[in-house]
Every structure is written in C-alpha cells, then in structure tokens.
Amino acid sequence: MWKLRLARREFLAWSLAGAATAITYGLWPRDSGASPLLRPPGAQDEEDFVSRCLRCQECVRACMTGCLEPAGREFGAGKIWTPRFNPSLAKCEFELCGRACARACPVGAIRRPGDEEVRIGTASVDRKKCIAWNEGKDCLVCYERCSYGAIEPDSRGRPRVKSKRCTGCGACQNTCVTCPDPAIVVYPIKGDRS
Numbered sequence: 001m002w003k004l005r006l007a008r009r010e011f012l013a014w015s016l017a018g019a020a021t022a023i024t025y026g027l028w029p030r031d032s033g034a035s036p037l038l039r040p041p042g043a044q045d046e047e048d049f050v051s052r053c054l055r056c057q058e059c060v061r062a063c064m065t066g067c068l069e070p071a072g073r074e075f076g077a078g079k080i081w082t083p084r085f086n087p088s089l090a091k092c093e094f095e096l097c098g099r100a101c102a103r104a105c106p107v108g109a110i111r112r113p114g115d116e117e118v119r120i121g122t123a124s125v126d127r128k129k130c131i132a133w134n135e136g137k138d139c140l141v142c143y144e145r146c147s148y149g150a151i152e153p154d155s156r157g158r159p160r161v162k163s164k165r166c167t168g169c170g171a172c173q174n175t176c177v178t179c180p181d182p183a184i185v186v187y188p189i190k191g192d193r194s
C-alpha cells in the first residue's frame with residue numbers, strides 16, 4: 001500500500017493550514033448527526049484515503065456544487081477535517097465537473113478521472129419515512145431527480161432503488177420531500193465508513 005512519507009512537522013503544518021483556511025472560508029466541521037460518512041467520488045479505500053489526506057481542504061474549495069465539507073468530530077478524532085460528501089448540501093455532479101476535487105488533491109487521495117466506474121455509495125429508502133410507502137401518497141420526486149435510472153416505482157408508485165445503477169450522486173437525498181430528514185439516504189458501499 002502506498003504510504004505518504006511526510007515529516008511530522010510538515011504534516012502538522014498542512015493540518016494547521018487546513019484548519020486556518022477552513023476557519024477563513026467558514027468550513028469548520030459541523031455535527032452531521034447520523035448521516036453516513038461518504039467520500040468524494042473516486043476516493044481511495046478508506047484507510048488509504050485517511051492516511052494520505054492532508055486535511056488541506058483543496059477539494060472542498062474546488063467542488064463546483066458545494067457538496068463537500070470537512071468531517072466533524074462524530075466520525076472520530078482520526079477523521080476530523082477529512083473531506084466528506086454530504087448530499088444534504090448538494091448533489092455530486094462528478095460527470096459534469098470532471099471531478100474537480102480529484103484534480104485539486106495534491107496527494108492522490110482522490111483518484112484522477114479514468115475509465116473506471118465511479119460509485120460513491122448506494123441509496124436506500126426508509127419505508128417508515130417515505131410518504132409513498134408509509135402514507136400511500138403520490139410523490140416520486142426522487143425518481144424524477146435520478147439521472148441514472150436507478151429508482152423504479154412499483155405498481156403502487158413506491159420507489160425502489162436499483163442498486164447496480166446507483167452511483168450515490170445524492171440527488172434523491174437532496175430533494176426528498178421529507179428533508180431535512182430525508183426518507184432516501186446514500187450509504188457507503190463499504191461498511192467501514194459509517
């Protein structure tokens with residue numbers, strides 16, 4: 001596994017610089033409650049990502065939709081300041097922006113665009129919160145907003161996620177009518193990111 005060889009002093013300098021710019025740009029981590037920890041599109045596997053990341057916030061500043069933010073304390077001290085994708089802020093437009101976050105990252109913590117398929121996570125519907133499932137109401141806003149054909153209504157107009165098609169872009173979560181407590185939420189593909 002690739003290891004970032006930075007002197008401790010240099011790492012601390014980057015971290016302090018990241019903290020200073022985060023304060024300057026109003027990026028101080030917020031408590032996101034129970035929201036899952038998602039990473040920018042193309043991020044390395046979690047352990048590798050966390051070990052490479054300098055907490056510099058270059059990816060957060062480069063993001064064109066404003067969907068990235070520094071992780072807060074709720075994910076553990078070792079992950080504070082690392083960038084997270086929060087669909088409640090905005091959807092991720094990785095196909096339109098050309099992965100600006102990856103291009104901005106100085107250490108390859110986010111892989112540069114290539115031929116690989118990008119998947120940030122997979123959406124899941126909480127049937128107790130969804131008004132189509134729980135109250136039998138017409139809705140399907142999530143279905144209308146999904147650009148990947150990853151949501152299919154059943155015969156009673158209730159959304160079902162086709163996980164193989166879902167990229168985790170977050171458009172459904174961002175626009176669910178039950179926001180700010182969305183009935184559809186993107187979860188990491190790997191279980192170690194929650």
Ligand code: SF4
Pocket residue numbers: 052053054055056057058059060082083104105106107108109110
């Ligand atoms: S992922 Fe890269 S650009 Fe983003 S904070 Fe970490 S080192 Fe900086």
Ligand code: SF4
Pocket residue numbers: 122123145146147148149150151161165166167168169170171172173186
């Ligand atoms: S996360 Fe994106 S691709 Fe997945 S179901 Fe929601 S809108 Fe569709």
Ligand code: SF4
Pocket residue numbers: 125129130131132133139140141142143159175176177178183184
């Ligand atoms: S937008 Fe939200 S409440 Fe409406 S059908 Fe989709 S998941 Fe259910």
